[in-house]
Amino acid sequence: MDHRPQAWGRPRDDVYGAYDYSYLQSGGPKQMTQSPVVTGTSVIGIKFKDGVILAADNLASYGSLARFTDVKRLRVFLGTSVVGFGGDVSDMQYLDRHLNELAIDESYEGGGAQEEHGEKGKLNAANLHTYLHKLMYRRRNDFDPLWNQVLVAGLDAAGKPHLSSVDLRGTAFTSPSLATGFGAALAQPIMRKYAATEEDAARLTRDQAVKVVQDCMKVLYYRDARSLDKYSIAVVTKDGVELKEDEQLEKQSWAFAEQIRGYGTQTV
Numbered sequence: 001m002d003h004r005p006q007a008w009g010r011p012r013d014d015v016y017g018a019y020d021y022s023y024l025q026s027g028g029p030k031q032m033t034q035s036p037v038v039t040g041t042s043v044i045g046i047k048f049k050d051g052v053i054l055a056a057d058n059l060a061s062y063g064s065l066a067r068f069t070d071v072k073r074l075r076v077f078l079g080t081s082v083v084g085f086g087g088d089v090s091d092m093q094y095l096d097r098h099l100n101e102l103a104i105d106e107s108y109e110g111g112g113a114q115e116e117h118g119e120k121g122k123l124n125a126a127n128l129h130t131y132l133h134k135l136m137y138r139r140r141n142d143f144d145p146l147w148n149q150v151l152v153a154g155l156d157a158a159g160k161p162h163l164s165s166v167d168l169r170g171t172a173f174t175s176p177s178l179a180t181g182f183g184a185a186l187a188q189p190i191m192r193k194y195a196a197t198e199e200d201a202a203r204l205t206r207d208q209a210v211k212v213v214q215d216c217m218k219v220l221y222y223r224d225a226r227s228l229d230k231y232s233i234a235v236v237t238k239d240g241v242e243l244k245e246d247e248q249l250e251k252q253s254w255a256f257a258e259q260i261r262g263y264g265t266q267t268v
Contacts, residue, residue, distance in 0.1 A: 036088035036147045038062050040073045041226040042183030043084035044216050045151045046191050047161045047176045047201035048209035051237035052153035054084045055213045057220070058245070059228035066228065074232045076241050078103050081125040081154030082234040083132075086180035087168070088147035095132075095146060102131075125154025125236075129164040129172065137170025145169070149180040154236050161201070161236075176201040179216075182224040187216035206235065218249050 043056040060068035073085045075096055083099065085092040106123050123131075129152040139145050145168040156162040164174040176198055177191035194212050195201040204212075213233065220227045232245040 036091075038068070038089040039226075040071060040086055040089060040092065041224055042179055042181040042187065042220055043073065043086045043149075043151050044179040044183045044187045044191070044213060044220075045084065045153050045163045045177065046195050046204075046209050046212060047163050047198075048195075048204040048206055049202055050161070050206060051155070051235060052082075052161045052163050053206075053209050053213050053233065053235050054082050054151060054153040055217055055231055055233040056084050056086070057217065057228040057231040059226065059230075060089045061226045064225070066226070069228060069230065072232055072245050074234050074243060074245070075099065076234070076243055077128060077154075078106060078123060079240055080236075081123075081128050081152060082236055082241055082243070083128070084151040084153070084180075084234075086149045086151075091146040091148050095148065095150070098135075124157055125152050125162040126156040126164070128152055128154070129162070129166065129174075133166045133170060133172040136166050136168060140168060140170045151178055151180065153234065155238060159238060182226075183216070183220060186219050186223050190216050190219065206237075210235070214249070221249055 038060050040060050041057065043054065045052060045054045054074060056073040058070055058072060059066055060071035062068070068089075071089060073092065075083045075085070077083055077099055083095075085095065102123075132150055132152065136146055136148075136150075147168050149165065149167040152162070152164050152166075154162055162174070163176070163178055164172065165178050165180070166172040167180075176195040177188060179187045179191070191212060194204060194208070210233070217231050221229050229249040231247050231249070232243065233247055234241055234243045236242075
């Protein structure tokens, strides 16, 4: 072996000949990331009478380790829509940069239309969802998927609340309430009690919808091991986007555990 510092561990060229790199240009399949390492968990969304609410906790897990506790997974687009990201954080960052570039292009190219037609001149949430659907589906067909499930919240061209989803396979749909990850099993049953249909959602007030989302985030915190009690919540209405990124569920998390029989050194 060649033990010189510049070539540690390599066979000596003067003994074995030059290293053959041809196998690296074999024309084989491209190697893509197929196993995300740093991931975010559930994103939940629900429609109400005047708009849509989206929420996601601020945790990014390194495998099973709660490693990054200040990762914001809700992004405002053009001041009219919100995108929530579940799944791989690096792909989320790529999509965030991509959407920022799209927003800049839209602002430059559509400036006159926005001034003339107001908010209707902007790229609305329904159009943004269609764009993301095409993008995710193309990446899937290239066998290089973006390992995310994305929720899009905002208003459509008619000014009605819009909530939709698209995942790494390009599967897209809309619903009065949506959730990614464990939220699909733990939060959706709660939200469907209040917004099973579009008619139910149209009867929900903003305060009621916020309370439902807070209850769902509390359930996810206590039942999903990859969740956190700090979260972001966005409310989208015709007046714009109201985003809060440092909300906290409870000041005394897990305090109820002391009242459970058999907890710690408690005498039963």
